[in-house]
Amino acid sequence: MAPDGKLVLDLTDSLTVTAVTADSADGWAVPFTHGGDRLVIDRWGPVGDSVIVQITYGGRAPDALAIQDNDYGQRVAFADDWPNRAHFWLPVEDHPSDKATVHWTIDVPAGWRAIANGRFVDTLRLASGRLRWQYDEARRIPAYTFVVGAGRLAVTPLVTAAGIPQSIWTFPADSAFAMDGPFRRVNAIVDTLSAYIGPFPYAKLAHVESSTRFGGMENASAIFYTEHGYTSRRMRESVVAHETAHQWFGDAVTERDWHHLWLSEGFATYFAALFRELTGDSAGFRESMADARTSYFASPVVSRPVLDFAETSYMALLNENNYEKGSWILHMLRGRIGDRAFHQGIRDYYATYRDSTALSEDLRAVMEHASGQDLGWFFAQWLTQPGYPKLEVTVARAREPGAPALVTLRQVQPEAWGTYRLPVRVDAVNSRTGRRTSATIEMTGRAATGQLTLPDGADRIDVDPANALLLTADGSFAGR
Numbered sequence: 001m002a003p004d005g006k007l008v009l010d011l012t013d014s015l016t017v018t019a020v021t022a023d024s025a026d027g028w029a030v031p032f033t034h035g036g037d038r039l040v041i042d043r044w045g046p047v048g049d050s051v052i053v054q055i056t057y058g059g060r061a062p063d064a065l066a067i068q069d070n071d072y073g074q075r076v077a078f079a080d081d082w083p084n085r086a087h088f089w090l091p092v093e094d095h096p097s098d099k100a101t102v103h104w105t106i107d108v109p110a111g112w113r114a115i116a117n118g119r120f121v122d123t124l125r126l127a128s129g130r131l132r133w134q135y136d137e138a139r140r141i142p143a144y145t146f147v148v149g150a151g152r153l154a155v156t157p158l159v160t161a162a163g164i165p166q167s168i169w170t171f172p173a174d175s176a177f178a179m180d181g182p183f184r185r186v187n188a189i190v191d192t193l194s195a196y197i198g199p200f201p202y203a204k205l206a207h208v209e210s211s212t213r214f215g216g217m218e219n220a221s222a223i224f225y226t227e228h229g230y231t232s233r234r235m236r237e238s239v240v241a242h243e244t245a246h247q248w249f250g251d252a253v254t255e256r257d258w259h260h261l262w263l264s265e266g267f268a269t270y271f272a273a274l275f276r277e278l279t280g281d282s283a284g285f286r287e288s289m290a291d292a293r294t295s296y297f298a299s300p301v302v303s304r305p306v307l308d309f310a311e312t313s314y315m316a317l318l319n320e321n322n323y324e325k326g327s328w329i330l331h332m333l334r335g336r337i338g339d340r341a342f343h344q345g346i347r348d349y350y351a352t353y354r355d356s357t358a359l360s361e362d363l364r365a366v367m368e369h370a371s372g373q374d375l376g377w378f379f380a381q382w383l384t385q386p387g388y389p390k391l392e393v394t395v396a397r398a399r400e401p402g403a404p405a406l407v408t409l410r411q412v413q414p415e416a417w418g419t420y421r422l423p424v425r426v427d428a429v430n431s432r433t434g435r436r437t438s439a440t441i442e443m444t445g446r447a448a449t450g451q452l453t454l455p456d457g458a459d460r461i462d463v464d465p466a467n468a469l470l471l472t473a474d475g476s477f478a479g480r
């Protein structure tokens with residue numbers, strides 16, 4: 001509701017509104033104007049009142065709701081709203097700051113199935129022979145996840161050990177691939193993430209093969225995955241884990257502003273990796289994080305900050321800052337405050353902002369409370385500074401035998417990337433015996449020094465050997 005009492009919704013001018021009535025289709029007509037992709041409905045009651053309006057509109061959606069042939073030449077219909085394309089087929093507030101519940105009534109040809117957000121209500125055969133499917137989402141979800149899908153789809157129902165109903169929707173020829181391949185551990189994904197983060201947010205979770213422009217789209221309780229991943233047999237479990245993690249982060253806890261997208265994509269990327277660690281595959285977790293780091297370092301967006309308010313294309317925000325660097329920020333936060341505080345902070349953040357919205361500062365406040373630490377500097381350097389630290393570390397052997405060596409660390413990244421506060425672990429290694437000694441030196445400026453007692457025959461310096469930080473480093477002995 002706008003301050004002047006008008007109800008303003010986003011709706012493309014390509015669709016035609018024929019009536020707006022109060023309460024129901026039989027209610028009284030309410031004046032409205034429609035233009036500039038906005039539907040403005042005049043006030044008829046006091047500001048702050050809740051009102052029910054019925055909007056009758058029609059036409060051909062110019063975008064976002066595609067009715068087309070799938071890879072098998074069969075007719076299908078799938079919605080695809082990210083980022084702010086829901087208004088091409090729905091009158092909505094097309095911004096993630098305003099979430100809403102939704103009830104769907106979908107009429108489809110006989111033999112078709114329909115999927116949408118929310119709890120399945122029922123199906124009804126109409127006199128025309130068409131089928132009416134209904135779903136009801138009682139929790140508030142962002143408009144960019146409002147979807148329906150329909151076609152000749154095969155459905156495999158599942159229930160997780162913890163009792164969450166799931167279903168795998170595919171084009172019939174792709175069912176066996178889906179169940180044996182990417183969805184083999186889909187129950188474990190839901191239960192593992194629920195146990196770590198908090199209760200699964202929705203009444204059900206459907207995983208749907210679809211025609212979407214994205215590899216996967218995390219629509220609340222009805223994830224859509226691109227059909228090309230199925231028909232090529234290339235789809236992997238990692239996309240399933242990523243989109244499933246979004247149910248908690250992105251869907252239930254939604255970024256209040258597009259520029260805080262890392263709260264959605266960085267979380268989904270990190271929790272897809274964390275699923276591997278939580279199920280005993282620590283090597284797989286490290287591999288996911290190493291891949292993320294490699295992708296980030298190779299990206300042109302390293303010269304821009306994660307909170308990139310200068311970027312006006314939302315589609316361009318789907319980049320390595322919000323995905324890969326975002327996941328590394330969570331990983332480094334965990335390293336900084338410890339597993340226990342991090343886990344508690346994640347649970348508190350979800351419990352506090354579930355079915356609502358959050359900004360980066362909300363996450364910071366929760367994590368500060370969970371850890372008892374001031375984290376303002378941590379969030380500021382990783383979210384608002386571009387780039388990453390580049391370190392040069394030299395170790396000067398002592399003249400007196402047995403005395404510790406002098407370690408000198410310097411940050412040599414471009415000035416524009418700023419200076420980072422970092423706890424840097426430096427190891428001296430005897431490559432032949434594998435013996436190593438270690439020191440952790442806190443950098444608060446461009447340069448720092450510390451001491452390290454070397455093992456006999458030390459011939460190599462390893463900087464950040466546990467890969468705890470998003471940085472590049474050169475380590476060597478002085479004078480070589």
Ligand SMILES: [Zn+2]
Binds near residue numbers: 242243264
């Ligand atoms: Zn994602």
